Amino acid sequence: MIGQVFTVFFGAVLVHNFVLARFLGVCPYVGVSRQIKPALGMGAAVVFVMTIASSVTWLVYYHLLAPGQGNVWFRIAGRGFPSPDAYDLTFLTTIAFILVIASLVQFVEMVIQKVSPALHGALGIYLPLITTNCAVLGVAVLNINTFFGKSGPVPGSFWKSLVQGVGAGVGFTLALVLMAGIRERLDEADLPPSLSGAPIAFVTAALMSLAFMGFTGFA
Amino acid sequence: MTPLLATLCALGALGAFFGVALAVGGRLFPSSVDPRLEEVNELLPGVNCGACGFSGCLACAAALLEGDAEVGVCPVCTPGDRRSLSVALGRNSQDDVPPVARIFCRGGYGAVRRYLYEGLSDCRAANQIGGGVTACDFGCLRYYSCLKACPFGAISIDAKGNPVVDEEKCRSCGICVQTCPRGLITLVPASASVDIRCASRYTARDVIKVCSVGCIGCGKCVKACPVGAIVIEENLARIDYNACISCGKCIEACPRGIIEKGSLL
Numbered sequence: 001m002i003g004q005v006f007t008v009f010f011g012a013v014l015v016h017n018f019v020l021a022r023f024l025g026v027c028p029y030v031g032v033s034r035q036i037k038p039a040l041g042m043g044a045a046v047v048f049v050m051t052i053a054s055s056v057t058w059l060v061y062y063h064l065l066a067p068g069q070g071n072v073w074f075r076i077a078g079r080g081f082p083s084p085d086a087y088d089l090t091f092l093t094t095i096a097f098i099l100v101i102a103s104l105v106q107f108v109e110m111v112i113q114k115v116s117p118a119l120h121g122a123l124g125i126y127l128p129l130i131t132t133n134c135a136v137l138g139v140a141v142l143n144i145n146t147f148f149g150k151s152g153p154v155p156g157s158f159w160k161s162l163v164q165g166v167g168a169g170v171g172f173t174l175a176l177v178l179m180a181g182i183r184e185r186l187d188e189a190d191l192p193p194s195l196s197g198a199p200i201a202f203v204t205a206a207l208m209s210l211a212f213m214g215f216t217g218f219a
Numbered sequence: 220m221t222p223l224l225a226t227l228c229a230l231g232a233l234g235a236f237f238g239v240a241l242a243v244g245g246r247l248f249p250s251s252v253d254p255r256l257e258e259v260n261e262l263l264p265g266v267n268c269g270a271c272g273f274s275g276c277l278a279c280a281a282a283l284l285e286g287d288a289e290v291g292v293c294p295v296c297t298p299g300d301r302r303s304l305s306v307a308l309g310r311n312s313q314d315d316v317p318p319v320a321r322i323f324c325r326g327g328y329g330a331v332r333r334y335l336y337e338g339l340s341d342c343r344a345a346n347q348i349g350g351g352v353t354a355c356d357f358g359c360l361r362y363y364s365c366l367k368a369c370p371f372g373a374i375s376i377d378a379k380g381n382p383v384v385d386e387e388k389c390r391s392c393g394i395c396v397q398t399c400p401r402g403l404i405t406l407v408p409a410s411a412s413v414d415i416r417c418a419s420r421y422t423a424r425d426v427i428k429v430c431s432v433g434c435i436g437c438g439k440c441v442k443a444c445p446v447g448a449i450v451i452e453e454n455l456a457r458i459d460y461n462a463c464i465s466c467g468k469c470i471e472a473c474p475r476g477i478i479e480k481g482s483l484l
Contacts, residue, residue: 064229073225087225096233103237107244114248 001156008160011219012167018135019175020205020212025135029176030201032126039180042130043173045123047166049130050139052108053101054165057140058158060100061148065089068152097140098132105131139168178208253284255307262303264295283308290316299387302409310410317391318406320373320384322399324359325416325477327379329431331355341367346400354429357419359403365395412465412481413458415440420453434477443472 018024025046032042062070067088074087109127113120130136143161147154154160182204191200259280266276271292273279282288283304290304298317305316331354338344342364345352353360365382366374373388374395384395386409396404403418415434419426423435436454441447448462449469456478458469470478 060233064233073228087222089222089226089229092226092229096230099230099233099237103241106241107237110241110244110248110250113250 004156005160005163007219009163009167012164013171013174014212015215015217015219017171017175017212017215018138018168019172020209022138024138025133025172026205028126028129028133029172029179030198030205032129033176033179033201034183036177036180036184039176040173041123042126043169043176045126046130046133046135046172047169048123049101049105049108049127049136050165050169050172051162052104053136053140054143054161055158056104057097057100058143058147058161060096061090061093061144062153062158065092065096066148066152070152093141093144094137097137101136101140102131135168135172139165175208179204182208253281255284256280259283259304259307262300262307263293264300266295268295270294297387298390302386306410316409319386319389319391319409320393320395320404321407321411321414321416322359322365322374322382322384322395322404323414323416323418324357324403325379325381325432326353326355326358326430327361327377327381327432329379330358330361331429342398343400351401355419355421355426355433357401357403357421358430358433360401364398364400365404368394368398370394408460410481411460411463413463413467413469413478414481415449415456415458415478417455417477420455422454426454432475432477435475437474439472439474440469440478443468 012018016022019026019029028042028046033039062068063072065071067090071087073089105127109120112123112127143164146164147157147160179201183201186196186200186204195203256277260277263276263280271279271288271294273282273288273292279288279293283290283292290301290308290310293300296304298319301316302319310316332352333349333354334352336345336348336352338348340362342360342362345360345362350356351360359382361380361382363374363376363382366376370392371388371390373385373390374382375385377383384404391406393406396402396406398404401418407414417432417434419430419433421429421433423437426433426435434455436451436456438451438456440456441449441451445466445468446462446464448459448464449456450459451457467480470480
């Protein structure tokens with residue numbers, strides 16, 4: 001079990017890196033990666049949000065949407081409810097997840113602002129940027145696809161989802177910080193003027209993506 | 220429970236839960252952002268040039284509220300902006316906020332004239348003959364030399380014929396102060412919130428003969444003022460701007476309506 005969890009983590013960080021292999025969250029990847037310090041801040045905020053989002057969305061899916069033993073509508077309805085499989089609300093996944101993630105991020109921002117103004121100063125401004133980032137929704141949906149089978153959740157589903165969320169965030173941070181480091185150097189390099197800024201950033205991103213392809217097959 | 224009902228309940232429950240959670244969170248963790256931040260930010264130019272040394276106008280507004288910056292830190296602000304800022308921040312510092320010119324007469328078209336004047340359309344000329352064309356020796360002659368002299372076009376004529384300074388445009392050059400032959404224009408601190416707009420030293424009887432609004436020295440403002448900022452000197456009320464707390468009680472008390480709020484408040 002612990003081996004499986006480690007595999008999931010390793011997979012999310014390196015093998016199936018959310019930015020470089022799955023191409024999710026590319027917008028902040030190119031937008032916030034000019035310097036290392038803001039990149040780290042953004043990465044930290046993303047890890048935070050992805051972890052919480054993974055766990056809450058898993059719970060919402062298992063108890064409210066997916067047919068099966070955990071489904072609360074089955075418990076509420078009792079009689080007159082043919083079987084636990086009758087109420088398949090999985091078609092609501094996207095909208096429910098968006099609702100959950102957006103509200104969660106708002107709530108977290110409120111709490112952070114009050115509890116730790118220092119932390120808020122460091123990563124508070126990134127939180128609104130992450131609210132409907134496709135990488136966050138992506139990790140939530142991916143958790144469902146990977147860790148829910150035909151007959152309900154796989155063993156250890158919740159923890160694996162959580163770890164995948166953390167790993168996705170860490171992988172995102174890794175990609176961001178690497179990119180920021182490269183771009184900081186590029187700022188002082190002798191580039192043709194037409195390539196500076198976005199063009200060279202995209203070329204760099206492509207090369208990084210190619211490099212990370214070296215991990216395929218490990219998990 | 221039909222599937223439709225389950226759907227509605229599922230989304231409704233999620234929405235309601237998070238709505239309540241956010242509302243409760245809003246109470247438990249109230250925003251510690253200064254509400255004046257938005258107000259001060261509005262008064263700044265909004266160009267986000269960074270010349271002030273802060274990362275944009277919002278950061279500058281935050282620093283101004285904290286007291287980490289002086290009002291003069293923004294070089295892009297016009298003097299009018301700076302005056303509005305110093306009023307909004309409650310600062311009276313004269314170092315970085317230029318004073319503003321104010322004209323202390325409200326006689327207007329109703330001010331009685333001694334004789335029919337046909338000469339140069341200039342206050343300094345109209346003041347030379349027989350003590351001046353207006354019956355009130357102290358009042359505005361209404362040939363608007365100040366308006367013509369202002370290099371910034373900050374002076375205009377209001378509906379009642381009084382020259383009025385636009386405090387956003389005034390650059391405190393002092394040219395109008397020197398131009399007015401009766402010395403009716405003075406440079407006052409921009410934060411001066413209440414003015415007594417009359418310069419007449421006549422007794423009440425004489426004032427009423429020549430002007431419909433001039434100060435009669437009745438002293439009601441002196442009694443109304445809770446901090447004793449107003450005194451009567453030579454039948455004219457005079458306000459001490461440093462002592463004034465901007466309560467506005469003198470404005471209500473004046474029977475002539477000659478006391479006015481400063482234009483920025």
